[in-house]
Amino acid sequence: MAAKKKLPFWADALLLPGLNLLAAFLVSGLVIWALGEDPIEAMSLMVDGAFGFEEAVGYTLYYATNFVFTGLAVSVAYHAGLFNIGGEGQAMLGGVGLTLAVFLVGDVSPFLAVLLAILCAALFGAAWAYIPAYLQA
Known part of the structure; x- marks a missing residue:
């Protein structure tokens, strides 16, 4: 079996993310156009x-912070050989646990x-997981 060739830095850091962004705009534009709206106006508003x-x-x-941390949490589980599809719910329930702890402390x-809030957040997220x-x- 041949070893995988590593992509050059410019392709890995610039070309692939650029192509992914272009594909996302293209698919979004097609969906918006299929709904009968102007895709250019919708993209410019976005x-x-x-x-x-x-x-x-x-x-x-x-607003992106939640997605970043949820993605990091999923990547840790995936690296361990597990697939965690409930990361967003775990983060949400962790927030509920933190809020309850702060109100009830x-x-x-x-x-x-702060220590109790962190522990309650971890407990609620773990219970959901x-x-x-x-x-x-």
């Missing part, structure tokens, strides 16, 4: 909403409050 005003990049990064030291893990085992 780009303007993401980068078109002073706070836009901050909002874009704020009362007057304690900030260090203890336990369901498919139990069913798979």
Whole structure:
């Protein structure tokens, strides 16, 4: 079996992401066109909403953070030979656990409050992950 050839840096860092972005815009444009709307106007509105005003990049990064961390969590499980499809739900339930802990903790030291919030977030996320893990085992 022949060894895989490694792509040059310019192809791996620039060409492939550019082609993926172009394909995403093309498929999105076709779907928007099939719905009877103007794809150029829709794409310009999307780009303007993401980068078109002073706070836009901050909002874009704020909302992308959940996807980035969920993707990182899925990649850790995948590297271990598992497939985790519930990462978004685990993150959401972790947020619910964190919120409940903060509301229910009362007057304690900030260090203890943060520690309890993190533990509750991990517990809620793990409880959500336990369901498919139990069913798979």
